[in-house]
Amino acid sequence: MAAVRLDGRVERGNQTRQLVLGRAVQIASVEGLEGLSLGRLAAELKLSKSGVFALFGSKEELQLATVRAAVAVYVDHVLRPARAVPPGVGRVWRMCEAWIAYSRDRVFRGGCFFYAATAEFDARGGKVHDALAAAQTGWVTFVEETIEEARAAGELAADTDVRQLAFEVIAFLELANAESVLQNNSLGYAKAARAILARLRTAATESAALPVL
Incomplete structure (x- = not known):
């Protein structure tokens, strides 16, 4: 019985943690990580x-947990x-489409969480x-690896x-x-999509593999 009660408390704690972080990522995307408080x-x-407070312990721990939740x-x-x-x-191209949808559809109310948070903390030090620097590095690495896979598959020029x-x-x-965030419109997404496709076509070995917008 004690184990059952303990499991129940852990489960409730996990649910509360997810509830708090779900709200935290939305607040931080609009007001910044400094806008968070327990x-x-x-x-x-x-x-x-x-x-x-028992779940996070400090504002910094809350901020770090919020960054991890945003990464997920x-x-x-x-x-x-x-x-x-x-x-x-x-x-x-699917990666780019997914990113545009993520920003345009406001998965985070303030647009891209990491664009906003990085601007807030880029000149600071600390955990x-x-x-945030690690998250950005991970994203850049993913983009580079995705492009390198296309090059290795012969779908981008060898000298790309x-x-x-x-x-x-x-x-x-x-x-x-x-x-989009500043002007409260979505006009830039179509421009970005056309610019990316044009750039990919200059490097692609077979441009027919890319859509026409």
């Missing part, structure tokens, strides 16, 4: 402040759809900065500068996100 989250979710959402909405497509330019192409793709996506 007291605010407890009040908004009608939870005890002591209970929320990002993986589900961007990386996983790309991985469902065989390696090649099709996977590169939260390091967590993978790192440069990855940089350009990410830049187009992030500018579309920034414009």
Whole structure:
């Protein structure tokens, strides 16, 4: 019986943690990670402040947990759809489509969580900065690996500068996100999609593999 009661408390604790983090990622995407507080989250979710504090312990731990939760959402909405497509330019394009949908459909209310959070912490030091830097490195690495797979499969020219192409793709996506959030419209996503496709066509060995917008 004691084990059953313990399991029940752990399960309730996990559910509460996910509830808090679900709200935290949305707040942080709009107001920044510094906009988070244990007291605010407890009040908004009608939870005890002591209970929320017991789950996270400090504001920094809450911020770090929020970054990890955002990474999991990002993986589900961007990386996983790309991985469902065989390696090649099709996977590169699917990755870009997934990213555009992730930002345009406001999976996070403030647009791309990491675009906003990185701008907030890029000139700082500390654990939260390091967590965001690691997340960005992971994303850049994924983009580079996805492009390299297409090059290795012969669907991009052998002399393709993978790192440069990855940089350009990410830049187009992030500018579309920034414009959309600031101007409250979605016009930039179509421009980014056309720019990325044009760039991919210059490197593709068979441009027919890419859609026409």
